[in-house]
Amino acid sequence: xxxxVFFVCAALVLTGAFGVVLSRNPVHSALFLLLTxxxxxxxxxxxxxxxxxxxxxxxxASAIVVLFLFVITLLGVDQHESLDEPQxxxxxxxxxxGALVLISILALAHGNRWVTGAxxxxxxxxxxxxGNVQRLAESLFTNFVWAFEMTAVxxxxxxxxxVVLARRSGHxxxxxxxxxxxx
Amino acid sequence: xxxxxxxxxxxxxxYLILAAILFTIGGVGLLVRxxxxxxxxxxELMLNAANLTFVSYAKALNDISGQVIxxxxxxxAAAEVAVGLAIIVAIFRRRQNIVADDADxxxx
Numbered sequence: 090x091x092x093x094v095f096f097v098c099a100a101l102v103l104t105g106a107f108g109v110v111l112s113r114n115p116v117h118s119a120l121f122l123l124l125t126x127x128x129x130x131x132x133x134x135x136x137x138x139x140x141x142x143x144x145x146x147x148x149x150a151s152a153i154v155v156l157f158l159f160v161i162t163l164l165g166v167d168q169h170e171s172l173d174e175p176q177x178x179x180x181x182x183x184x185x186x187g188a189l190v191l192i193s194i195l196a197l198a199h200g201n202r203w204v205t206g207a208x209x210x211x212x213x214x215x216x217x218x219x220g221n222v223q224r225l226a227e228s229l230f231t232n233f234v235w236a237f238e239m240t241a242v243x244x245x246x247x248x249x250x251x252v253v254l255a256r257r258s259g260h261x262x263x264x265x266x267x268x269x270x271x272x
Numbered sequence: 273x274x275x276x277x278x279x280x281x282x283x284x285x286x287y288l289i290l291a292a293i294l295f296t297i298g299g300v301g302l303l304v305r306x307x308x309x310x311x312x313x314x315x316e317l318m319l320n321a322a323n324l325t326f327v328s329y330a331k332a333l334n335d336i337s338g339q340v341i342x343x344x345x346x347x348x349a350a351a352e353v354a355v356g357l358a359i360i361v362a363i364f365r366r367r368q369n370i371v372a373d374d375a376d377x378x379x380x
Contacts, residue, residue: 095282099290106294106317110301115309118275122313126296132287136331141342145323150336153316153353160357161309183303191296191369195289202330203285210338214330221339227290229343240347247351256357 094135101128119157137214139221179197287328308360308370312353319349330350 099123108121126149132141212228229237280380298317323342330338364370 092280092282095286099286102290102294103297106297106301109310109313109317110297110305113309115307118313122316125317125319129324132290132324133327135282136287136327138327138330138339138342141323141339142329144343146345148350149316149320153350156353157309157313160360164370180304183300186303186323187296187300190293190299194292194296194314198288203288204329206333211335212338213342214334224336225339228340229301232337233340233344236344240344243347243351247354251354251358254355254362262349265341 091135094131098128098131098135101125102132115161119154119161120155122246123150123154126154137221140225284328284332287324291321291324291328294318294324306372308363308372311372312356312360315352316349319345 105121105123105125109118109125112118121160126145130145130150133139133145143175157167197244212224214224280373295318298314298321301314301317302311305314310355323345326338326345330336360370367374
């Protein structure tokens with residue numbers, strides 16, 4: 090059963106990934122991305138990561154994909170992407186490069202063990218009578234509290250940057266000279 | 273490495289190979305496509321491959337920190353998408369297209 094779920098989800102993940110890359114229409118790419126993200130959420134459930142799977146659905150599969158679709162509709166992106174390459178060797182070089190990366194990852198792992206290192210250095214995953222959410226929260230607010238605070242700073246910077254970029258570009262309103270100092 | 277045929281248990285190796293393939297597809301797509309929106313989606317694919325690797329190592333090593341780090345990756349991805357899409361909208365307002373090769377003003 091576990092194997093069946095894994096292989097079905099893996100096939101869906103790869104289908105979605107190829108669909109993202111090969112779709113001519115960006116809307117189709119976004120929907121294939123949704124397929125990949127949802128399948129990965131199922132794989133997370135299979136890996137005893139319930140909270141991560143829920144967050145994957147809520148943040149990735151909802152918020153980020155909707156943001157992509159919103160930008161696509163906002164820009165009214167034309168569907169045809171011109172296929173004539175300014176550098177004709179670029180596409181072949183990219184595929185060769187990707188094959189080399191994949192082969193080197195797999196070859197590097199073939200001669201060695203995939204999983205090495207100390208177990209449970211930051212707390213165990215499965216503890217009796219504590220759920221996944223509680224284990225995650227304990228680790229997040231003790232071991233990783235400094236990184237957690239830094240993510241708050243990062244998100245604030247990203248929000249401010251997004252607003253500034255989206256607002257001040259293009260046609261700016263008629264402002265009297267000297268009124269746009271700062272920022 | 274893996275025994276061929278229908279396996280009875282799925283080890284971390286299967287997840288890691290899947291993540292490696294997913295990462296490669298994202299990377300090749302990033303290099304091949306020229307629509308900046310699709311390039312961003314390919315970056316999301318690569319980030320998800322990294323997340324899958326983290327979570328499968330968390331299970332294989334019985335360590336919670338792999339799952340905690342996924343949250344930080346998610347935050348970075350959300351920030352990257354917010355800023356990146358704002359940049360794309362700004363470029364589109366100025367140039368009326370979002371093909372990556374056309375934005376070559378700084379090219380030497």
